[in-house]
Amino acid sequence: MTLSAHVVVQRGSLAVDVDLAVGDGEVLAVLGPNGAGKSTVLRVLAGLLTPDGGRVALDGDTVWDDDATHLPAHRRSLGMVFQDHLLFPHLTVCDNVAFGLRTRGARRAPARAAAAAWLDRVGLEGLGDRRPGELSGGQAQRAALARALVGDPRVLLLDEPLSALDARTRLTVRAELHRHLAEYAGSAVLVTHDPVDAMALAGRVVVVEDGRVVQAGTPAEVARRPRTDYVARLVGLVLLPGTGHGTTVQLDGGGTVAVGEEAAGPVFVAIRPASVSLYLQRPAGSPRNVWPLRLAAATPHGSVVRCDLAGEVPLTADVTTTSFAELALAPGASVWASVKAADVAVYAR
């Protein structure tokens, strides 16, 4: 059983054209910045939005395509979790969870019993009689997950399920969500702008920017080899496009970088800010990668200071607070930056 979709939607200036396929028991994260069209794709999968073209198929059954097949949302076997839970405020938590069973014809008593069992599973035993307004954010999102999963849907759609929660709650709910997703047999699609959610919860990630898939792969692949500035920033790398000539890469923006592996043709160079060292004088010895740059901005970042450097090769360097104090750098100051060739990742574009 799989969910496969080709979604084409024109929304104002945003042209969404995204291909997705999710297998049984698989969790696919759709990662991207706000306004990239992630939620639009999810709404099309749910049947809440009619696309302008493409095809959505569940288990090989087409539920939407250009030629008149259109199964409305309420007849698709799916569960959806929204960012701000959207529990019905006029129903008790238990009746909220039982809602999907009731609309699909279950009698009241068995529906409530199944709902209560699911409330136990998500750790809300005894809270079924409350109104959604009496729950904390984390509890409400757990109840929303129970409501989406109670009918054992073939597809589970999660629209930024953790982003409305405070940092502490997010951690625990993320761990629980991970457990429930591991037990879930259907296809799950998680939309998020938080790379941590995508890395922690999904087996595969597609990165969507401006309505297009710009990168797809396992979380580890995406984190190690970002293909756009957006992803590189998310995973904390500096990404420089260039052309490989042996162990040297001629950067598109000017300058060269020595790399550890042979590379040829169009490539990306990825540099971890922690592997960049800063000096006031040109460093002794002869490291192959050394550039005179200018400090554009410095911001404290945990135990390090993140230095944005401008010049021929724009870099970011993370230096310890102590080193930063010893360098006594003011914005605009000239520095020498160096990085070992072995610390520079290079991969085909």
Place this chain on the structure above:
Amino acid sequence: MSHRSGPKSRFWPLGRGDGGVPVPLLVPAVLAVGFLVLPLVGLVVRAPWRELWPALASPGVGTALRLSLVSATAATAVSLVLGVPLAWVLARSRVRGRPLLRALVTVPLVLPPVVGGVALFLVLGRQGLVGQWLFETFGLTIPFTTTAVVIAETFVALPFLVISVEGALRAADARFEDAAATLGADRWTTFRRVTLPLVAPGVAAGAVLCWARALGEFGATITFAGNFPGTTQTMPLAVYLALQSDPEAAIALSLVLLAVSLATLVLLRGNWLGRAGVTP
């Protein structure tokens, strides 16, 4: 918060800071309150309190009051049955020509009620577009009956209900309906089990407004239904008639209507309006 002093304080007589009311706004506002409240005060002051009970106990008053309450309630019921679905169509559906539809619905709000009465007569009168057919096919005559009273009141009051329910629907978060759809609810089930409960306070407020408007209806009623005690003479008509022959009775009847209106307002403020504004 700085203390205002000197020439500025003249301009802010009701305290300093953000709570102050500038004189050019304060004076007209006070006049407006006086204009609205004084007539009611006059009504209460000049009321023949001693002869009030006998005046109210007369059989004619009881009949008119009962007829008013029954017909206003019936008009409200009809408005709910027809108006809530119309409000839903205006707020949620993608039917084309909705702006025109909304404009048409609003017409009775601005139309002089007498004109409404004439229009109803032309349609439902014995020679009317529909009325003639009704009479020839079923032998039904609508004008000058209690049914006519209910129809006239519905015509005038229905827009109030439609407008307030549509407003409530627009204010309600439509994403709850998306959530219901993902849980297997078709649009009708969603309407019954999610939308209607969510906008219930708005529907209730609209119904009270609609009922109050129907209760006070005069122009369309007297034109289309006439002024027959027992069948079509509602309280406002009785007040008007009494004013010509027995002003004291007219004042007494007016007091009754005032009391009913105030009770409605208290009900509206206390129970529904307060909650209608709160998003769940």
